[in-house]
Amino acid sequence: MSIETSQSPDARRLDEGRRRFCQAAIGGMAVVATGAVAYPVVSFLRLPKSQRQQEAMEIALSDLPDGSALWGDHMGRQIVVINVDGNIRAFDGSCPHLGCIVQWEVASRSFLCPCHGAIFNDQGQPTGGPVNAPLRPVEFVVTDGVLRIA
Amino acid sequence: MRLLKACYEALDKRYHITPVLEKNLTKKWVPRTLGWAACFGGLAFLVFLIQVFTGVLLLIYYKPDPGRAWDSVTFIKSNVPMGWLIQRVHSVGANLMIALAIMHMARIAYYKIYRAPRELHWVSGVILLGLTTFLAFTGYLLPWTNLSYWGASVGTEIPGAVPVVGEQIVTWARRGPTISGETLGFFFAMHVWVLPATIVVFLGMHFAMIRRTGISKPL
Ligand code: FES
Numbered sequence: 001m002s003i004e005t006s007q008s009p010d011a012r013r014l015d016e017g018r019r020r021f022c023q024a025a026i027g028g029m030a031v032v033a034t035g036a037v038a039y040p041v042v043s044f045l046r047l048p049k050s051q052r053q054q055e056a057m058e059i060a061l062s063d064l065p066d067g068s069a070l071w072g073d074h075m076g077r078q079i080v081v082i083n084v085d086g087n088i089r090a091f092d093g094s095c096p097h098l099g100c101i102v103q104w105e106v107a108s109r110s111f112l113c114p115c116h117g118a119i120f121n122d123q124g125q126p127t128g129g130p131v132n133a134p135l136r137p138v139e140f141v142v143t144d145g146v147l148r149i150a
Numbered sequence: 151m152r153l154l155k156a157c158y159e160a161l162d163k164r165y166h167i168t169p170v171l172e173k174n175l176t177k178k179w180v181p182r183t184l185g186w187a188a189c190f191g192g193l194a195f196l197v198f199l200i201q202v203f204t205g206v207l208l209l210i211y212y213k214p215d216p217g218r219a220w221d222s223v224t225f226i227k228s229n230v231p232m233g234w235l236i237q238r239v240h241s242v243g244a245n246l247m248i249a250l251a252i253m254h255m256a257r258i259a260y261y262k263i264y265r266a267p268r269e270l271h272w273v274s275g276v277i278l279l280g281l282t283t284f285l286a287f288t289g290y291l292l293p294w295t296n297l298s299y300w301g302a303s304v305g306t307e308i309p310g311a312v313p314v315v316g317e318q319i320v321t322w323a324r325r326g327p328t329i330s331g332e333t334l335g336f337f338f339a340m341h342v343w344v345l346p347a348t349i350v351v352f353l354g355m356h357f358a359m360i361r362r363t364g365i366s367k368p369l
Pocket residue numbers: 095096097098099100113114115116117118129130
């Protein structure tokens with residue numbers, strides 16, 4: 001296929017004009033199309049605001065038998081609630097050393113941090129490892145057997 | 151713009167890109183008689199690329215764990231900015247990809263394009279349709295809804311009809327006697343890696359064969 005070229009200078013100028021118009025139109029459409037794809041993708045990659053962050057955390061105490069622990073998500077923090085001989089305590093589950101989430105050791109009734117081996121007793125006080133700060137206690141209220149962290 | 155042009159010219163001088171582009175893209179003339187129906191295969195491929203792209207985006211938030219899968223998909227749909235759109239594009243895209251592949255194959259079958267020397271184009275195409283179906287099937291379980299749970303239950307039941315080894319295949323595909331968290335992990339691995347990678351291999355062969363034989367000229 002060959003493209004016919006116009007003969008007269010006038011016609012050639014007209015051709016040039018058309019070509020430039022088409023180029024501009026295609027360029028414009030390409031920009032719009034790119035924007036239409038880029039906008040959703042860029043917004044998707046922004047930090048989503050979590051609805052769950054506004055919500056209070058609730059735990060039914062019947063789910064928390066003696067010696068056990070429950071984890072929950074509250075305002076972006078990992079909360080651990082323990083039951084030791086009927087005493088309920090809640091802590092921020094992140095280790096005061098470098099912020100790993102501690103584990104609850106049922107047998108020894110203590111917290112063990114998996115990262116560098118910090119140990120805390122059931123009061124949250126450090127008893128070993130690289131820390132000397134306690135686990136941060138978390139305020140809660142209990143109504144009708146339901147523990148609530150606001 | 152001028153910088154871009156200078157970069158391109160420098161590259162072109164060394165690697166002679168322009169003739170390659172012209173031969174394959176800008177000066178590659180399509181036979182006049184080819185109609186829109188000849189686009190279905192290419193469109194199916196385009197949708198595949200969209201699926202890969204949106205799939206990677208969804209992976210950022212999706213959690214392949216029976217306790218959290220449904221939550222994470224709901225989170226994508228309602229909390230992530232534009233998440234509803236990305237998720238919808240991915241799920242509609244799956245259907246579209248299968249539909250386009252079938253329309254592509256219908257045209258090939260109708261015009262008998264599968265005849266020599268293009269028999270293996272057809273064979274690789276059938277394999278690709280199968281892989282695409284598995285891709286859609288494994289993806290369907292991932293949101294971990296009631297519907298997807300029973301979809302996977304019924305779907306994995308099908309090989310049970312195979313004599314002798316049927317039951318083994320069912321248990322193997324489910325990673326256990328029933329659909330469970332193990333199934334979810336297995337389907338997830340298949341859906342995000344194994345099947346797409348296999349599809350890419352077969353697409354490569356499919357395209358390479360078409361380039362070797364050229365497209366079939368309409369009569
Ligand atoms: S973060 Fe817990 S011991 Fe280091």
